[in-house]
Amino acid sequence: MSGTFYMNSFFVELQNFETVLVSGPDSAKFLQGQLTCDVHSLADNAVTHGAACNNKGRIFASFILARHDADFHVLLPHGLAKIFIANLQKFIPFYKCSMKILSSLKSIGLSGPEVISTLEKLDLKIPAFHTGTNGADVWLYNLDQDNAQFILSVDDEKYPSVKSRIATDIPEAKSDQWELKNILSGRYPFGSEDVDKYTPQELHLDQTGYISFSKGCYTGQEIIARMHYRGKVKKKLYLLQIERFESLPDENTVEIFDDNGKSFGQPLKQIIDDHHTLFAIASLPVDLTSSSLLTKNGQTFSFRPLATIEA
Numbered sequence: 001m002s003g004t005f006y007m008n009s010f011f012v013e014l015q016n017f018e019t020v021l022v023s024g025p026d027s028a029k030f031l032q033g034q035l036t037c038d039v040h041s042l043a044d045n046a047v048t049h050g051a052a053c054n055n056k057g058r059i060f061a062s063f064i065l066a067r068h069d070a071d072f073h074v075l076l077p078h079g080l081a082k083i084f085i086a087n088l089q090k091f092i093p094f095y096k097c098s099m100k101i102l103s104s105l106k107s108i109g110l111s112g113p114e115v116i117s118t119l120e121k122l123d124l125k126i127p128a129f130h131t132g133t134n135g136a137d138v139w140l141y142n143l144d145q146d147n148a149q150f151i152l153s154v155d156d157e158k159y160p161s162v163k164s165r166i167a168t169d170i171p172e173a174k175s176d177q178w179e180l181k182n183i184l185s186g187r188y189p190f191g192s193e194d195v196d197k198y199t200p201q202e203l204h205l206d207q208t209g210y211i212s213f214s215k216g217c218y219t220g221q222e223i224i225a226r227m228h229y230r231g232k233v234k235k236k237l238y239l240l241q242i243e244r245f246e247s248l249p250d251e252n253t254v255e256i257f258d259d260n261g262k263s264f265g266q267p268l269k270q271i272i273d274d275h276h277t278l279f280a281i282a283s284l285p286v287d288l289t290s291s292s293l294l295t296k297n298g299q300t301f302s303f304r305p306l307a308t309i310e311a
Helices: 027-032 081-088 115-121 159-167 175-184 221-230
Strands: 010-013 018-023 047-053 059-068 071-076 098-101 105-111 132-134 138-142 149-155 235-242 256-258 263-265 269-272 278-285 300-304
Touching: 010 159, 010 175, 018 027, 018 081, 018 105, 027 071, 047 081, 059 081, 059 132, 059 138, 071 081, 071 149, 081 098, 105 115, 105 159, 105 175, 115 149, 149 159, 175 269, 175 278, 256 278
Parallel strands: none
Antiparallel strands: 010 105, 018 071, 018 098, 047 059, 059 071, 105 149, 132 138, 138 149, 235 278, 235 300, 256 263, 269 278
């Protein structure tokens, strides 16, 4: 392999990422009434995280939203594009806009301190944090204030060439590594298995810039605001870890117990990194009294603070 090979950075093919294009003169008005983020406050080429909820305040999609003039790109992981469109389709007849999946776009996630150098070799302008740039069939989004996490969306005809050029500089990683990067940044990796199960507060979304509490009404807003201002959330996310964790049990997951043997069930997500550290993100009582949590065979979890991000 030619070129400089950086080991502190990596790229991932985001094979399950899809982009929904919302276009038309009423696009911003339409999305403002449905999403938890403040669409009207987004400048051209600005990027934010957001969610869409049902009328009970439960999330059916979590995404990255980018504004490009009057159009919006909604980047959704884990096959959520069809779910997003299906849930919002009933509202769109009242607005002059449309939604469709941009099936020709493929996405790559890039992470690490050397990523900027790699992107510059592609002759791409590096956007500021929470903004994006776009060229000929290429969109680049900066998700990290330290300029160390990007999503690059490319037309499928250009994709093989772009991926090959990136691979000369930085190694390709498994999707778990990208998911772990998001977890350590405080962002819950929402998937189709989570649809309609949780409120934003239960998944830490109110602490990571997904929700505007000043934007006005949107579907589910009343319930979400009530939970925020009256503190009625019973569970929240905890990030747990075990170092030198060799392998998962036969059932392919762990179970969490307190020191009295009470089971809290299984984590919502779990990943073992290359250093054999288990990271588990679990939904546990807000008023958790046990200071010691263990696996079934007695391995002790340590608590890791879940990062917060200003909106």
